[in-house]
Amino acid sequence: MKRSMLFVVMSIMAIAVIVLAGCKRRDQGASAKLQVVTTLFPLYDFARTIAGDQAEVTMLLPPGMEPHGFEPKPNDIIRISQAGLFIYTNRYMEPWAETILKGIDRQRLKVVDAGQGVRYVKASAEEGLEDGHGSHDAEGNAGGMDPHIWLDFANAGVMVNNILAGFVASDPAHAPMYRANATTLLARLADLDQRYREGLSSCGTRIFLHGGHYTFGYLARRYGLEYHSLSGISSESEPSAARMAAMVREIRSSGVRYLFAEELLSPRLTETLANEAGVSVLKLYGAHNLGKDDFERGVGFIDLMERNLKNLQKGLACRSK
Numbered sequence: 116m117k118r119s120m121l122f123v124v125m126s127i128m129a130i131a132v133i134v135l136a137g138c139k140r141r142d143q144g145a146s147a148k149l150q151v152v153t154t155l156f157p158l159y160d161f162a163r164t165i166a167g168d169q170a171e172v173t174m175l176l177p178p179g180m181e182p183h184g185f186e187p188k189p190n191d192i193i194r195i196s197q198a199g200l201f202i203y204t205n206r207y208m209e210p211w212a213e214t215i216l217k218g219i220d221r222q223r224l225k226v227v228d229a230g231q232g233v234r235y236v237k238a239s240a241e242e243g244l245e246d247g248h249g250s251h252d253a254e255g256n257a258g259g260m261d262p263h264i265w266l267d268f269a270n271a272g273v274m275v276n277n278i279l280a281g282f283v284a285s286d287p288a289h290a291p292m293y294r295a296n297a298t299t300l301l302a303r304l305a306d307l308d309q310r311y312r313e314g315l316s317s318c319g320t321r322i323f324l325h326g327g328h329y330t331f332g333y334l335a336r337r338y339g340l341e342y343h344s345l346s347g348i349s350s351e352s353e354p355s356a357a358r359m360a361a362m363v364r365e366i367r368s369s370g371v372r373y374l375f376a377e378e379l380l381s382p383r384l385t386e387t388l389a390n391e392a393g394v395s396v397l398k399l400y401g402a403h404n405l406g407k408d409d410f411e412r413g414v415g416f417i418d419l420m421e422r423n424l425k426n427l428q429k430g431l432a433c434r435s436k
């Protein structure tokens with residue numbers, strides 16, 4: 116109830132800001148660059164790569180902020196309504212997007228659902244989900260799909276093509292450059308995929324245990340790893356004591372020597388589990404968002420995935436090629 120009231124309020128605000136947005140837009144010169152607003156880090160990084168210096172790309176999520184509980188503020192809605200292109204991940208990750216867009220003049224604003232056409236995996240079959248609740252389930256996630264699609268690099272390629280289509284439709288004059296930048300990015304993603312495939316082909320264990328929320332299901336599936344996480348699809352949910360105990364038993368019986376932890380989220384639970392089970396902790400990037408330091412250094416999605424590959428190879432005792 117509380118949440119739906121919030122959506123009503125947000126919709127009204129969105130309608131109200133259209134007038135403001137319209138005024139501001141008329142002040143901009145014809146030569147103004149395409150303004151692109153993205154939600155999560157992978158979209159931001161793909162979009163700025165495609166944009167080159169022809170468009171201005173921003174991210175709604177402030178660096179370092181936990182992504183699953185994110186709700187746009189009035190100022191964010193203004194930013195979206197003033198943009199030429201708005202890119203979101205999918206309705207499972209940003210259930211608020213469709214609501215907000217209903218209140219915005221769509222003739223002017225082009226919208227990209229980056230997840231269109233990706234291969235979705237249902238989240239509900241996975242363990243840990245009995246604890247899962249939060250934004251994904253509360254709004255629009257009736258299908259119970261795993262929103263973390265960017266962690267399957269074939270899906271990431273589909274996302275790049277969707278984003279490219281948005282750029283071409285918004286700014287056809289620069290289409291050849293956008294296409295060239297996207298082609299380079301797709302080649303880098305294909306190369307990353309190949310390095311993962313080789314790097315994770317020969318490992319001491321294929322059991323990938325994660326003391327956080329259910330983030331890496333797509334990645335594990337793509338490279339044939341057996342993935343279990345402490346908690347469900349949303350990082351807002353706290354696991355029960357019973358789930359913690361079950362995870363400790365699982366770590367012990369699997370014989371793994373490392374438990375994976377998530378960046379940007381509190382490592383407290385992961386450390387407790389690892390101490391209890393007598394294993395070490397290795398960090399992985401879910402890449403929903405970027406920490407402040409990495410953001411300032413201009414670290415990219417592929418950089419984060421390269422760090423992940425190193426730690427996965429260490430944690431799963433893989434022979435590097």
Ligand SMILES: [Zn+2]
Binds near residue numbers: 263401
């Ligand atoms: Zn997540």
